[in-house]
Amino acid sequence: MLSSLGVVHTTQQSRALTAQLEQAQRYRDELRYEQERLLLERGAWSAYSRIEQVARERLDMRAPTPGERILVRSGR
Template sequence: MSARLLLAALIAANVLSAIGVVFARHEHRQLFIALTKLEKARDELNIEFGRLQLEQATWAESNRIDQVARTRLGMKFPETGDIVVVRQ
């Protein structure tokens, strides 16, 4: 009788262990899918950040600022005679 009880306990432990392995593998797959999605999102954000840095550098370029100041605001460099030096 004890041999049957021991065999039943071993079978139950084996089934529970198999269920645990299946659950752990399933959880691993789900986490790996989530990791892959997050890495893809990170890569897309890095690409967008690079584009934004390039755009910022373009808009902040001194030639661009000079062009906007001249065309939109009608600004120009003062003539030499218009410059006044104030000394204290």
Template structure:
């Protein structure tokens, strides 16, 4: 009877130890994944900042004016060329 109880306790102890080892292994894998995802998030934040800066640069009014003049041949009309249309 005492031997059976001792065997059960030893098995429970071994099973518990295996469970602890498995839980620590899972924790390490998840921590590595978390670190990788945080690094990826930081890289995406940097890229997003660059894209916002690029968008702001392309959307500046003087840049739009420059492109309109050089590529499209547009210009501001002279005063005598302006016609006001009223309803």
């Protein structure tokens, strides 16, 4: 009788721990996805800021003033 109660308890504990493990693995996968998304976003922003920096420093470029802007209409 005692050993059968031990088996039932152990089985129940194993199921609970398996459920916790699966939940932790899902959370880990969500965090990995978020990390990849953030790394891509950081790469995009750093590339843009690097281009802007090179344009300003090496090529002496700047944004045009409103008086220097020319609007071109599309022929469509």
